Amino acid sequence: MNPAAGGGKRPLHVVACAHGTDNPEGRRLVNGLRGDLAAVLSADGIDAVVHEAYVDVQEPRLESVLAALPPGEAAIVAPLLLSEGFHTSVDIAEAAAARPHTIVSGPIGPDPRLAGVLAARLAESGHRPGDAVVLAAAGTRLEAGQRQAARMAAALAEELGQEVAVAYCSAAAPSVPDAVAAARAAGAKRVGVAAFLLAPGFFHDRLAGAGADQVTAALLPGVTIAKCVAGRLAEALAKGPSGTE
Known part of the structure; x- marks a missing residue:
């Protein structure tokens, strides 16, 4: 229209x-x-x-x-x-x-085109085939928002051809550090965090302390x-x- x-x-x-x-x-x-x-x-x-x-x-x-x-x-x-x-x-x-x-x-989001951007950010951050991936969303208590984050993780999983866990920076579980720790407990030698965040800021800064091997840049520009x-x-x-x- x-x-x-x-x-x-x-x-x-x-x-x-x-x-x-x-x-x-x-x-x-x-x-x-x-x-x-x-x-x-x-x-x-x-x-x-x-x-x-x-x-x-x-x-x-x-x-x-x-x-x-x-x-x-x-x-x-x-x-x-x-x-x-x-x-x-x-x-x-x-x-x-x-x-x-x-x-x-x-x-x-969610949008399949964003999965392509996230995959590119992972490659830029040093992601290797076989690395575990955690999608880090900002977080919300609304179930609709959590479902959307899960759909975005599924779209990224399809883009990468591997499983992608979803985690949150606040307000919902699991937290990003917990998801990274769970991936290591499951046998992952390297874990990358795909930041499902629009731009640098408070939440993106916190991802540096999540214990991952790589953290991607935000989606923009x-x-x-x-x-x-x-x-x-x-x-x-x-x-x-x-x-x-």
Whole structure:
């Protein structure tokens, strides 16, 4: 669906909402993702204005960005988050519900394209055939988010042709250190952690102490992530405000 292409229509307001981080490199990479997203949407013929917003740590906060948009104009919030969690189900959902003509797309993952990015990051980190692999997700208490992380681990397992365990940086079990220890207890001589994290920051920093032989870089940078976000936007626009096709 291309609601803002041609015909003199007003541009679509896309509010690309990230968690927020104190890490300068993380901030740079997330801002780069917004630029990549604008380019991908333009290449797809969608006239869109991509806005910056956050649910924590950084400004501007999502509520203030939505409130500042022109009244009556359509907007869609694109969570720059990898799976469902408190921020998508509460913070973002409530902020969008408070503004008319505003919908929300799904989180970036799971997506088979992300498995390719994770596999490339593992290769860059020194992964060898036969090394055990633990997918490290941020973590959430929501079962939906945990299922999505498990689906991402399954997609990576298919990409690599080997088993991949799933673990979490917080809020869910097993923890990443526990999963690494379990892999060693099962006989693995080397264990790699595939960081299912968008950018450097608090959680990625903690992975260095998980006891693994390698820890991958975060998913960004890479236009593949922007393409995944654009795909979630297309799905949401196709469903429309009622959530049906």
